[in-house]
Amino acid sequence: TKHYNIAVLAGDGIGPEVMAEAVKVLTAVADKCGFSVNLNTALVGGAAIDASGEPLPAATLALCKTSDAILFGSVGGPKWTGLAPDQQPERGSLLPLRKTFDLFCNLRPGHIYPEFADLSPLHPRISSKGMNILCVRELTGGIYFGEKGRTSTDAFDTQRYSITEIERIARVAFEAAIKRNNKVTSIDKANVLQTSVLWRETVQRVAQHYPSVTLEHMYIDNAAMQLIRSPQQFDVLLCDNLFGDILSDEIAAIAGSLGLLPSASLNGSGFGLYEPAGGSAPDIAGKGIANPIAQILSAALMLRFSFGQEQAAQLIEQAVQQCLSQRIVTPDIEPNSSYNTVAVGDAVVAAI
Amino acid sequence: TKHYNIAVLAGDGIGPEVMAEAVKVLTAVADKCGFSVNLNTALVGGAAIDASGEPLPAATLALCKTSDAILFGSVGGPKWTGLAPDQQPERGSLLPLRKTFDLFCNLRPGHIYPEFADLSPLHPRISSKGMNILCVRELTGGIYFGEKGRTSTDAFDTQRYSITEIERIARVAFEAAIKRNNKVTSIDKANVLQTSVLWRETVQRVAQHYPSVTLEHMYIDNAAMQLIRSPQQFDVLLCDNLFGDILSDEIAAIAGSLGLLPSASLNGSGFGLYEPAGGSAPDIAGKGIANPIAQILSAALMLRFSFGQEQAAQLIEQAVQQCLSQRIVTPDIEPNSSYNTVAVGDAVVAAI
Ligand SMILES: CC(C)[C@H](C(=O)O)[C@@H](O)C(=O)O
Numbered sequence: 001t002k003h004y005n006i007a008v009l010a011g012d013g014i015g016p017e018v019m020a021e022a023v024k025v026l027t028a029v030a031d032k033c034g035f036s037v038n039l040n041t042a043l044v045g046g047a048a049i050d051a052s053g054e055p056l057p058a059a060t061l062a063l064c065k066t067s068d069a070i071l072f073g074s075v076g077g078p079k080w081t082g083l084a085p086d087q088q089p090e091r092g093s094l095l096p097l098r099k100t101f102d103l104f105c106n107l108r109p110g111h112i113y114p115e116f117a118d119l120s121p122l123h124p125r126i127s128s129k130g131m132n133i134l135c136v137r138e139l140t141g142g143i144y145f146g147e148k149g150r151t152s153t154d155a156f157d158t159q160r161y162s163i164t165e166i167e168r169i170a171r172v173a174f175e176a177a178i179k180r181n182n183k184v185t186s187i188d189k190a191n192v193l194q195t196s197v198l199w200r201e202t203v204q205r206v207a208q209h210y211p212s213v214t215l216e217h218m219y220i221d222n223a224a225m226q227l228i229r230s231p232q233q234f235d236v237l238l239c240d241n242l243f244g245d246i247l248s249d250e251i252a253a254i255a256g257s258l259g260l261l262p263s264a265s266l267n268g269s270g271f272g273l274y275e276p277a278g279g280s281a282p283d284i285a286g287k288g289i290a291n292p293i294a295q296i297l298s299a300a301l302m303l304r305f306s307f308g309q310e311q312a313a314q315l316i317e318q319a320v321q322q323c324l325s326q327r328i329v330t331p332d333i334e335p336n337s338s339y340n341t342v343a344v345g346d347a348v349v350a351a352i
Numbered sequence: 353t354k355h356y357n358i359a360v361l362a363g364d365g366i367g368p369e370v371m372a373e374a375v376k377v378l379t380a381v382a383d384k385c386g387f388s389v390n391l392n393t394a395l396v397g398g399a400a401i402d403a404s405g406e407p408l409p410a411a412t413l414a415l416c417k418t419s420d421a422i423l424f425g426s427v428g429g430p431k432w433t434g435l436a437p438d439q440q441p442e443r444g445s446l447l448p449l450r451k452t453f454d455l456f457c458n459l460r461p462g463h464i465y466p467e468f469a470d471l472s473p474l475h476p477r478i479s480s481k482g483m484n485i486l487c488v489r490e491l492t493g494g495i496y497f498g499e500k501g502r503t504s505t506d507a508f509d510t511q512r513y514s515i516t517e518i519e520r521i522a523r524v525a526f527e528a529a530i531k532r533n534n535k536v537t538s539i540d541k542a543n544v545l546q547t548s549v550l551w552r553e554t555v556q557r558v559a560q561h562y563p564s565v566t567l568e569h570m571y572i573d574n575a576a577m578q579l580i581r582s583p584q585q586f587d588v589l590l591c592d593n594l595f596g597d598i599l600s601d602e603i604a605a606i607a608g609s610l611g612l613l614p615s616a617s618l619n620g621s622g623f624g625l626y627e628p629a630g631g632s633a634p635d636i637a638g639k640g641i642a643n644p645i646a647q648i649l650s651a652a653l654m655l656r657f658s659f660g661q662e663q664a665a666q667l668i669e670q671a672v673q674q675c676l677s678q679r680i681v682t683p684d685i686e687p688n689s690s691y692n693t694v695a696v697g698d699a700v701v702a703a704i
């Protein structure tokens with residue numbers, strides 16, 4: 001029987017609470033599908049800073065290196081906001097993990113669920129048409145990792161992209177589009193940036209290998225506008241690191257259901273980091289009311305992308321869908337709901 | 353009597369149609385308020401490319417240099433999209449104008465008008481609370497104008513900001529906040545960018561001279577989200593060039609009424625370029641149905657910021673408000689409206 005080593009980094013705030021539910025679900029689905037999971041926990045983020053002074057301790061990184069995938073909770077909170085940028089929980093853990101494991105590809109689905117269309121902050125005349133976007137974001141290049149510096153009078157950052165970097169993320173977008181609605185919208189600012197001109201040309205060239213897919217180019221400013229006006233026009237959104245950071249959060253806001261949105265960050269050999277799109281939500285941490293669905297769906301993405309356990313992934317997704325249809329959801333989704341974090345996790349397990 | 357020389361650059365698409373209305377309104381208000389305007393037209397954008405091969409001909413630039421302000425229409429269209437980036441109508445005219453005249457400060461108000469809240473793509477539970485944001489965008493620095501280049505394998509762009517550049521735009525934001533609701537939200541990505549760290553520190557220091565104003569810092573990704581969730585939390589938004597480009601268009605989308613939104617781009621000596629927030633709308637050009645209000649309100653901003661004619665500016669704004677209240681608007685605002693571009697312009701003149 002197959003055996004998977006999973007690094008479980010729950011982090012701060014609601015991280016541990018929602019992670020406990022994802023672990024329950026993972027164990028249940030492994031039993032059912034005949035594989036086994038070996039779950040090893042380690043500290044990350046603020047919890048790691050408190051224990052060892054660093055957001056990503058060597059022991060945590062070592063565990064990740066001997067694991068088949070990383071299941072990540074969420075990090076950060078008011079306690080650590082005064083630290084220097086690269087010592088902060090979010091940046092100090094996520095950026096080095098992305099770079100160390102070459103997690104160049106970030107996938108973030110954004111849905112308006114018909115049952116919960118009213119969660120969307122958009123007008124019903126728009127949200128009723130639905131939204132089903134996959135945001136494909138380049139995650140290890142661009143202005144995040146270019147040369148940067150500072151003098152007594154000014155500061156600079158460099159955005160750099162190579163053709164190779166653009167090609168590999170573009171391929172992911174087109175491959176995804178083939179399995180979805182055959183449309184890729186590539187985001188850039190080619191009227192201003194040289195990196196965007198290269199981005200546009202390269203994406204155009206990659207597109208020639210995918211004749212069934214319609215490719216559209218859109219400026220970032222126009223995209224920020226169009227997502228609000230008619231999100232249903234999009235299928236796969238292909239973005240560089242910075243534009244993807246902005247638009248994926250805009251999409252999450254439009255969906256209105258941050259607690260339901262998972263994400264996957266992958267490299268070229270199937271290794272990945274899986275985490276909810278939302279943050280550590282310190283305001284509700286410890287109350288037992290956090291929504292565990294995004295963390296549970298992140299585990300499903302791990303089964304699909306890192307372990308090739310498609311059937312197990314679908315089992316989880318169907319179980320989640322069943323709970324949603326029965327309105328077994330936490331109060332962020334339905335204000336008067338009496339289901340808490342554990343109850344929702346239990347219901348997903350029961351449905352599996 | 354005061355006398356003002358205005359460079360009138362109508363541009364492409366609906367530009368000439370809406371400009372004609374703004375010119376009528378300007379002439380009317382000048383008569384009424386006892387100053388005189390000398391309006392000189394010149395080619396810009398695609399129209400200039402067709403006539404002379406360049407989006408910003410020397411003669412046009414020369415006219416701007418001998419004028420007291422520039423009233424700009426809109427540029428661009430499908431005919432010219434195949435050109436190299438710096439030959440394109442938009443970029444090839446606006447960026448050199450901004451740089452030549454040191455127009456470092458872009459002001460873009462974004463409103464949800466109570467009478468037309470339903471134009472907003474947001475859910476009524478949000479749009480009914482209103483929105484009244486002034487976006488203050490740095491316009492001559494950052495990644496737009498930093499060193500950029502390209503090799504056979506990659507490309508780069510540089511974002512650079514000096515303390516001096518940040519200070520001068522920050523001061524504009526705080527001065528504006530004092531006359532509004534005393535809140536500035538400064539946008540950055542200080543967890544990733546060195547320029548953002550400098551931005552945050554500098555804005556913080558400038559804020560000390562404005563003790564009555566509340567300063568808040570927000571990451572760009574979170575801002576893209578918060579604008580959709582609760583736009584009423586914002587008063588003045590302070591942004592660098594790139595983030596301001598994105599968020600000002602997101603705000604325009606949220607307002608839902610692009611045809612009503614003017615903008616001003618100013619330097620330190622009162623010179624400015626005034627233009628509608630929307631584009632050249634080639635799809636409706638020549639039909640006489642384009643909304644002239646954004647162009648008319650841009651003229652009002654010119655009277656206020658470049659000429660100090662506050663009373664004349666308010667006269668225009670009140671006349672526009674009166675037309676809106678009487679629903680004398682083009683079909684983009686009210687689909688069944690029978691008022692066309694000229695009729696709305698006439699109504700504004702009549703109200704003055
Ligand atoms: C914490 C931060 C560095 C990170 C990013 O900007 O990539 C976060 O916003 C994200 O999107 O995962």
Ligand SMILES: CC(C)[C@H](C(=O)O)[C@@H](O)C(=O)O
Pocket residue numbers: 191192221442443446447597
């Ligand atoms: C045309 C383009 C270069 C310009 C910009 O990005 O500044 C436009 O989008 C704007 O906002 O005025």
